Amino acid sequence: MITRILNADAEALACARDLIGKGDVVAFHTETVYGLGANAFDEAAIAKIFALKGRPSDNPLIAHVHRAYNISKLIDNEPAYAAKLREAFLPGPLTMVYPSTGKVSALVSCGLNTLAIRVPSSPTAQAFLRAVDLPIAAPSANLSKHVSPVAAKHVYDDFCGRIPLILDGGACEGGIESTVLDCTGEVPVVLRAGLVTREMIASVAGACGVYEKRAGEKPKSPGMAYRHYSPKCRTAYYTDAEEAKRRYREEESAGGKPYILCAENAVPDGDFRVLDLGSAPEQMANRLYALLRQGENATLLIAIEPRLRGGVMEGVLNRFMRAFGRDTDEA
Ligand code: AMP
Ligand code: MG
Numbered sequence: 001m002i003t004r005i006l007n008a009d010a011e012a013l014a015c016a017r018d019l020i021g022k023g024d025v026v027a028f029h030t031e032t033v034y035g036l037g038a039n040a041f042d043e044a045a046i047a048k049i050f051a052l053k054g055r056p057s058d059n060p061l062i063a064h065v066h067r068a069y070n071i072s073k074l075i076d077n078e079p080a081y082a083a084k085l086r087e088a089f090l091p092g093p094l095t096m097v098y099p100s101t102g103k104v105s106a107l108v109s110c111g112l113n114t115l116a117i118r119v120p121s122s123p124t125a126q127a128f129l130r131a132v133d134l135p136i137a138a139p140s141a142n143l144s145k146h147v148s149p150v151a152a153k154h155v156y157d158d159f160c161g162r163i164p165l166i167l168d169g170g171a172c173e174g175g176i177e178s179t180v181l182d183c184t185g186e187v188p189v190v191l192r193a194g195l196v197t198r199e200m201i202a203s204v205a206g207a208c209g210v211y212e213k214r215a216g217e218k219p220k221s222p223g224m225a226y227r228h229y230s231p232k233c234r235t236a237y238y239t240d241a242e243e244a245k246r247r248y249r250e251e252e253s254a255g256g257k258p259y260i261l262c263a264e265n266a267v268p269d270g271d272f273r274v275l276d277l278g279s280a281p282e283q284m285a286n287r288l289y290a291l292l293r294q295g296e297n298a299t300l301l302i303a304i305e306p307r308l309r310g311g312v313m314e315g316v317l318n319r320f321m322r323a324f325g326r327d328t329d330e331a
Pocket of ligand 2: 139
C-alpha cells in the first residue's frame with residue numbers, strides 16, 4: 001500500500017471521505033498530536049486501529065467531531081458545568097468524558113459505559129470531520145508505546161505502507177495530547193493533564209478535581225496505566241545535572257553518542273549534544289515529542305527533569321516522566 005501525505009484540499013478530503021466510508025483509516029493533523037481515525041460506528045474499522053497500533057484492547061479511543069456536530073445522540077446527561085466548559089474551551093485541546101448512549105461501536109470505549117469526545121480546533125481536522133460528518137474515533141497516530149507524532153513525517157515513519165492517507169496540517173502547535181476530563185460526576189475531574197489546565201477548568205466550572213489512582217485500582221483513564229511515549233534508544237533519567245553530565249562523559253568514552261534532553265536553564269556549559277526544551281511550559285509541550293524522536297538517534301538519551309511545576313507543566317511532566325519509564329505502574 002502507498003501511504004500518501006496530502007494537504008487537506010478538496011481532492012484529499014474527497015479521498016478521505018471515500019476511505020472512511022469503506023471502513024479504512026485516515027491519519028490527520030490536530031492541534032495536539034496527529035490522530036489515526038476511523039468511523040466510530042464501524043466495528044471492523046475500529047478494530048483495524050487497534051491492530052495497526054498494537055494498542056491494548058482496554059485502552060479506549062476518543063471520538064472526534066466537527067464543531068457543528070450534534071453530540072446529543074452520542075451522550076446522555078450533560079451536566080451544566082460541561083456546557084459551560086464546551087463554551088469556554090471548544091474547539092480546542094480538551095476531551096470530555098460523558099455517559100455514552102452506546103450508539104458508537106463498543107470497541108471505541110473498550111466496553112466502558114462512557115464516551116470521550118473531542119472537538120479539535122485544527123483547520124485540517126475540522127475540514128476532515130466536516131467532510132465525513134461522522135464521529136471519528138482516533139488515538140494518537142503512533143505505534144503503541146512509541147512517541148506521539150507531531151508532524152506528518154512522524155506518522156509516516158510509524159505507518160509507512162500500512163495506512164493509505166495522512167492529512168498534513170504541518171507541525172502540531174500544542175504538542176502534547178488533550179486534557180481528558182471526566183464529566184460524569186458532580187464536579188469535573190482531570191484524568192489526563194494537558195494544555196487546558198485544572199486551574200482553567202476550575203475558573204469556569206467553579207471546581208475541578210484531579211484523579212489519583214489508588215494502589216491496586218484499575219485507572220479510570222485506562223491509557224494512563226501504560227508506559228508511553230518511549231524513544232526507541234536506551235535512556236537515562238536524572239534530577240541532578242552534574243550526574244547527567246557524568247553519565248554523558250561515560251557514554252562518550254565508551255564510544256557511544258549520547259544526547260541530553262533538558263530545559264533551557266539546565267543546558268550544561270561545554271561540549272554536549274543538547275536537545276533544548278526551551279523555558280516556557282507551552283514551549284516545552286510544543287517541543288517535547290519532536291525532540292524525543294530526534295533523540296532516538298543517540299545511543300543513550302539522557303533526560304534532566306525540568307524544575308517548573310503547576311499549570312501546563314503537569315501535562316508536560318507526566319509525558320516526560322512516562323517517556324523515561326517513570327511515574328507508571330507498568331514497565
Ligand atoms: P490517545 O488518543 O492515544 O491519546 O488516548 C486516549 C486517552 O483517552 C487514553 O488515555 C484513554 O484512557 C482516554 N479515554 C478515552 N476514552 C475514555 C473513557 N471513556 N473514559 C476514560 N478515559 C478515556
Ligand atoms: Mg496515544
